[in-house]
Every structure is written in structure tokens, then in C-alpha cells.
Amino acid sequence: MAETGEAKFGKGCHLHLIDGSAFIFRAYHALPPLTRKSDGLPIGAVAGFCNMLQRYVEGNTGPDAPTHVAVIFDYSGKSFRNDMYDQYKANRPPAPEDLVPQFPLTRDATRAFNIACKEIEGFEADDIIATLACQARDAGGRCTIISSDKDLMQLVGDGVEMLDAMKNKRIDRDGVHEKFGVGPERVVDVQALAGDSVDNVPGAPGIGIKTAALLINEFGDLETLLDRAEEIKQPKRRQTLIEKRDQIELSKRLVQLDCEMELDFTLESLEVQDPVSEKLMEFLAEMEMRTLSKRIAAQLGVEAPVIAEAPKADTAADAPEAIPFEVDKYQHVDSAAELEAWIAKAHKRGWIAVDTETTGLDDMQVDLVGISLCVEAGDACYIPLAHKKGDADDLFGSDDLADGQMNLEEAVSMLKPLLEDPAVMKIFQNAKYDCKIFKRYGVSVAPIDDTMLMSYAMNAGVHNHGMDTLSETYLSHKPISIKSLLGTGKSAITFDKVPLEDAVKYAAEDADITLRLWQLLKPQLHQKKVTTVYETLERPLVPVLSEMEMHGVLVDRDALSRMSNSFAQKMAQYEAELHEIAGKSFNVQSPAQVGQILFEDLELEGGKKTKTGQWSTPADVLEDLAAEHDFPRRVLDYRQLQKLKSTYTDALQDHINPDTGRVHTSYSQIGANTGRFSSNDPNLQNIPVRTEEGRRIREAFVAAPGNKLIALDYSQIELRILAHIAGIDALKQAFKDGHDIHAMTASEMFDVPLDEMTPDVRRQAKAINFGVIYGISAFGLARNLHIPRSDAQAFITRYFERFPGIRTYMDDTKAFAKENLYVQTLFGRKINMPQINAKGPHAGFAARAAINAPIQGTAADIIRRAMIRMPSAIKGLPAKMLLQVHDELIFEVAEDAVDDTIAVARDVMQGAADPAVKLDVPLVVDAGIGDNWSEAH
DNA sequence: CCTGTCACG
DNA sequence: GACGTACGTGACAGGG
Known part of the structure; x- marks a missing residue:
């Protein structure tokens, strides 16, 4: 095996850079949609890609053979050019559905061939190629770029050439001149003027390559041309160059490749490695590529792998010769x-x-x-x-x-x-x-x-x-x-x-x-x-969540400590009052003892027992009893403070990391079956917000000095998704028009004109809207709105009359779940519902979960997509993503970058469904800024 | 260890 | 006709 990483790249060395994305797309379009026999995985592009790599390797003999080689890929997602011009490459259609799963496989294929495989977040393959080509040239070596992409032609010269692998044609200075009418160093000038409809580079309208070359050759370079545009004879052309100067200069920056990227690897590390036949054969066998594996095996002089016709074994039970654990x-x-x-x-x-x-x-x-x-x-x-x-x-x-x-x-x-x-x-x-x-x-x-x-x-x-x-x-x-x-x-x-x-x-x-x-x-x-x-x-979330968790959020310990003390004082007072009313000492924190006093000593009505035979004393029951007696009200007051103190003001202090001084939660990607995250140690997804007392806890989550916290949350995301999935035109239109969705629902249901809407009617409609998302039942709605069940049933009936599509969605979803034992989000996430056909009391439970899961899950997918794109989007900004609370992201940002960060992050969040799913409703993100989480929210 | 309660979206 | 139900989580305290 070749020695790695020691010999300095220099004179006599020859670097080959393969444009991986070009290989993939050519392979995809050149071959029929092949699939892997055992499971139907699309592998046409992978097969073509392997073929091309193999032919490339076989052809590497003679004077042009490389000493160093790498395949360079585009990193999926946006590049730094989108920061200059958000429309860059905007009219590129998304990759075909059956190609998407093949992208990672082409990386695997490259590694299987024992060829270095490089991609860098936030940059295009062209920039990595440019940087490496320049490094190779500067070191006195040769470089061949295996691509026919005209954008790379600016790099040609002084030992750098291109090779069109299809036509097996080398492109040198003359070749570039043939294509652009100018030498490589002026290629960007011509491109800046001519623009590029494929990449959506605007250029100068009405000027193509021919005219551009003419102008550049006349004036020498783009800057001179623009400075002396007045001298151009043709009036139309002159006017364009003067008026569109900014656009042309932007275009130049877009086409100019970055030769000075910071790379985390060296030229030396790309030294050609001998193929490792086991690794390659293993990969080809996994892909079930019989013909290709035989051909390559013959080439390498090894045994071709035996690829079974039958599908692979599923579980250990099916595996005939499991290797024992020793x-x-x-x-x-x-x-x-x-x-x-x-x-x-x-x-x-x-x-x-x-x-x-x-x-x-x-x-x-x-x-x-x-x-x-x-x-x-x-x-x-x-x-x-x-x-x-x-x-x-x-x-x-x-x-x-x-x-x-x-x-x-x-x-x-x-x-x-x-x-x-x-x-x-x-x-x-x-x-x-x-x-x-x-x-x-x-x-x-x-x-x-x-x-x-x-x-x-x-x-x-x-x-x-x-x-x-x-x-x-x-x-x-x-x-x-x-x-x-x-x-x-x-x-x-x-x-x-x-x-x-x-x-x-x-x-x-x-x-x-x-x-x-x-x-x-x-x-x-x-x-x-x-x-x-x-x-x-x-x-892709693993590194994103890791970074958020490691960064942590700053918490003001003294503020929490003061709150704890104040809560403790009040609780002591409430406790004394409760003992006084009860006429005896008891443990307020024991639901059993509270129940006894309420329903036995004080003989209040309406008590229910839990399945263990204890009196049940949940808040809503105490709330009702509070009308008749002071005792239950004080218990509620006490419990609220007890909750805030034990779960938040006390516990959060214990979670401050002694090394960082910050609180580091841990997110679980698998915490919820729907795709939502859960948060633990501590749970930062349930910090109080609904009561005045509780909200004060959020004041203790602060920005570091010189920074602000910003919170961006999706407005009504689940209702928007419901409108899209169930195809409810009235809802979709209301979202498009930016109307108050609950008021609109109320207006439809109760025939009240919008300008006569009362808060109470709107509140009822809001409860119904949420009920729908949860798989509505008359019982649940009645309890939530404190109305008779018959009234709730009437509301629901009315709702389904006005929005029949909702009922269809619910019925269809239930039927799908019963048939398939799972439901799906818009992005293909499957949520299994093994209980869906169960009889008895569980039945309704599973049906409602099935209705809710695609909605909650799609919302979860959307914010996941936003989070995955966020690090590269905010790279360069002094901003850190800290927390996620299901439909909300919280950042810590240097004060002077607050507006920029909000703009960028909002864009990412609002566009997070694209391009995989085209939503019929807009996604809207609201933003807040503050010194603490309470202000930002 | 389980149950009841309650904090969030 | 009765039953028991809004969907998804995590933390804490009490009590065996």
C-alpha cells in the first residue's frame, strides 16, 4: 500500500479532480431507472457512477496518470452565493425523487473505490476544485479537472487543464478560447456579461457570449469596459451596461470561483491509493451489481462476489449462519x-x-x-x-x-x-x-x-x-x-x-x-x-443538535434563587392558611390527604376516585370546587408555586454546568413517535409561559453580555398543514389572505360577520380548530369549553357541514391506518400504529392518534429541515441556535446582528418545506427580540 | 417503581 | 346503552 500523507505535493505530481455531481447527473440520465432486485432501491445513477469511475480508473495509465486524486461533490443546501444573491440557482428544479437516495450512495461508491471523497458545507464543488487546482499549480504540479462544466474553465492555464471524460477531450487554453472567445483569465468577465439562465446568474440582458467576448477583447477587461461604457457605439448596448452595472458586478462575483477556501485536508492526503478489492466487492455486492462486480473482479484479479437472487434475510431468525457472540x-x-x-x-x-x-x-x-x-x-x-x-x-x-x-x-x-x-x-x-x-x-x-x-x-x-x-x-x-x-x-x-x-x-x-x-x-x-x-x-440532525446542546443557554442563577425564596415564603403562608381551614396539620403535597379533607372532612360534593381508590384532586376539579370554598383555591395556589419552585426555580439551578456556567439540555430525536423532539435534563420545552407567575421564570433565561435572545416561531403551523393535507379551500384562502383563522372559522360556523365577531365566539371556534387537530370528540370539546356534551356535538356536526373535507381527511386517515398499520407525514416519515385495529377502549385512542400524527409529524419534519439548514445559513453571523420548542427556535445573537439573523433564519424557516413539498399555504414566522426569553417570546 | 399532577407545544 | 376519550411530551412528589 502506498505510504500516505508524507511526500510533499510538488513538481512531477499530477492531481486529478473529478466533478462528482456531473458524474451523478450524467449517469442518472444515461441509464434506465434500474432498481435493486431485493428491495427496489433505485440504483441506476449509482450503477452508472460506478461504471464511470471504473472506466476512469482503467484509463489511468501513461503520462497523464494521476499521483493524487479526489472526487468533489456539492454539499446539499445553500452556498455562500445565496447570501450574495438569494435567487442564485433558484430556478433549478429539485432533484428527481428516485435520485435523492442515491446521492449518499455515490459517496459510498467513491469510498469503496478507495478514492478520496470531499464536500464542504456552504460551498459548491466548483470552489473546492478551484482551491485545490490553485494549490496544485502554486506547488508546481499539474492538475486535471475531469468535468466539462464551463464554469470551471476560468481555472485553466499554467498546468491546469480540463478533461471532458465523455468525449475524452482535453481542454487547454486554446480550448477555452474556442468556447469563450477569450483566455481563461477573462472567462469570468464574459460570464458576468452573458449571464447564465441555468444558474440564474442575471448578467447583462441582451448580451450573449459572442458580444461579451467582443466587448472584453475591445476594452481589455470588465472593469475598464464598465468605466468606459459611454464609449460604446450601439445605443442599446451602451444603455444596458450603464444601467445594469450593479447587476453585472454581482454576476461576476457569482461566477468567480473561490480559490482560497480553508480546507481541512491537504493535497498530500489525496495521494492515489491502491484499490482494496474486499471493500469494493462488498459494496458492489450490497448494490447487487452482478455484471459490474464481475468486470471489476476480473480487472483486479480477484474472485467476484456471489450475489444471491433471493432477498436478503430480515432478522437473525432468517439468517442461516449467524456468527455467535463469543x-x-x-x-x-x-x-x-x-x-x-x-x-x-x-x-x-x-x-x-x-x-x-x-x-x-x-x-x-x-x-x-x-x-x-x-x-x-x-x-x-x-x-x-x-x-x-x-x-x-x-x-x-x-x-x-x-x-x-x-x-x-x-x-x-x-x-x-x-x-x-x-x-x-x-x-x-x-x-x-x-x-x-x-x-x-x-x-x-x-x-x-x-x-x-x-x-x-x-x-x-x-x-x-x-x-x-x-x-x-x-x-x-x-x-x-x-x-x-x-x-x-x-x-x-x-x-x-x-x-x-x-x-x-x-x-x-x-x-x-x-x-x-x-x-x-x-x-x-x-x-x-x-x-x-x-x-x-x-x-443530519446529529451534528446540529450536538452543537446546540454543547453551546447551552445562559441562566441567571441569582434571579432563580430570589424567586425560589419568594415562592417558599408564600407557600409557607398558604400552608398555614390551609392547616387553619382544615383544623389540622397535613401534607398539602399529598393528593390523598387533600382529597380526604375536601371530600370527607369538608364534605364537598363532586369527588371522584382514581383507579387506586384514592380521591382524585386534579386542578380542574379543584377549580370547580373553588366556587364553594376557599380551601381548594388555596390548594391550587400552593400547587402552582410548588410546581414552579421544585421543577423550575430550584431544579434549573442544579442544571447549571460548573464549567460553562450555562444550562445544557439534551434533545432526543426519538423522544416522540410523531417526529417531535423531546428535551430532558432539564426539559427546556416546558418552561412556563401561560401564567404571569410562570412567565417570570423565562426572565431568568438571558443573553450573554452584548447579545440578545431572539425567538422565531411558526404561526399556526399545524392548522396550515391541516388545510393543506385535507385540502380545505376556505382555510387555505384565509391563510393566503393573512386572515384571523379562528375568527374566520367562527364566522363560517356561526354565521357571524367578521366585523361583529365577539371574543367568546372566536374562543369557541379556536377550541374547535385545535380539537380537529387532536381528532375531535364531543367529550373532549365539552370539557375544554365547559359546555354540555350535546352542545359540543352540535358544534362538531356544524363544523363538518361547513368543512366536509376535514371529515373526509379523518375518515381516509383512519382507513389508511387500519389498512397499513401506519400513517405518514408529507415528507414520508412513517408513524406506526400497531394498536389501530385493537378493540375496546383503546380503539378511539389510536384513531385520534392516527389523525393527529400526520399533522404533528409534518410540522416536526418542517422545523427539522429548517434546523438542518440553519447552521450554514447563519454561518458568518455572530449567532447561535440554542433551543427548539416544537414550533419555535431560540437564538443568541450579538446585538448588532439581530436584524440580519432574523431575516436569514426566518427565510430558512418559512422555506423549510421547499423543495421537497410544495405547500398550498404560506408558512409564516413571527419573531421577537429581548434580553431574556420572556421579552423575546 | 408506579401514580397523580402539571408544565409546555 | 355504557364506557371513557381530546394529540404529543418530561419532571416531581408521595407512597408503597
């Missing part, structure tokens, strides 16, 4: 040489399963204890790094490190290049946790796959997605329990106290299981048609 075979790695061998294995294979062991569960505070790796099922290792010496005499163990461990810094620095290598897939169970740990040790892990997220994309609603569940379900294997190593409760130890021998078995097994799950689940994504969901709505 924990005694796992390797204990304690030397650099052993670790080096594992790293080499991973490079050769192109993937590796990784798991970290730490001293606890808080990824912002715990220490790394060890790392386990697995490349082949059954063959895993554990690298203990910070285990403590066990000391039989000392109950508390020892602070000394145990023997048989590598130095932590050394191991991490050895693993860093592998973990950051774009050509090697890193596989995790719950990647966010491990990635955050690694980030704290200076490693930015990418690319990643996550078996937990795969399971969620396929089986949300069917089972949970923890490793134990997945292992038992899919591998028929019960993993070693962590409790058996750590114990439980007060006597539990941390992982660094676990003896090495036990730790190796447990930790390596986790990596082994993760790898096996990945091998099993990854192909199932296609079978279940959720590859796009996984690739576009799940996996």
Missing part, C-alpha cells in the same frame, strides 16, 4: 501497535463501529474511560484508557490508573484521523452521545451512521430503540447488562471502577452488536422506504 474472543487493546492494526482494518474496510465508555450519563460532564471498536461481526476490541486500580482493602478504590492501558491522549490522537476521515463510516448506537464526548476531546467525528436512528425511522411506534431491545429483537441476543457491572442505587460504581476483564467483554460486545445491527438495519431502510427520511431528517 465475549471471550474480544481483544483487550493496550498498545499503540495493536491500536494501529485496528485503525488499518477500519481504513481497509471503509467502516467501523465505535462506542465510548464514560464515568456517567451526562455527556457534558463525564470523563472518557475507554473506547470499543468493531469492524467485522464477532471481532471487536476494547481500549481501556482511564480505569482506576481496584483495591480490595479500600472500599473507595484507588485514584491510581490500572495497569494494561494506553495513554488516553495518545489513543485519542491516533484515532482522530480515522474518526475524522470522510472515507470511513463511523457507526454508533446513539451517535450524538459519543460525538459530543469525542468533541470534548478535540475530535469531530464524521461521517456517521446511527443504528438507533435507523430503528426509529423504520419502527417508531413499534418498539423502543435502545440497544438491548434492538439486540434482542434483531440478533436474538441479550447483551451483558450494565447493572451487572455497576450495580444499582446508592452502591452503584462508575465504569472506571469496573475491572478491565469485565469491561472488555461488556464494551466490545456493545461495538459488536452495533456493527451487526447496522449491517442488518441499513438495507432494511430501503425495503421500508425510509432511506430519505433517515438521510435527510434524522442523520
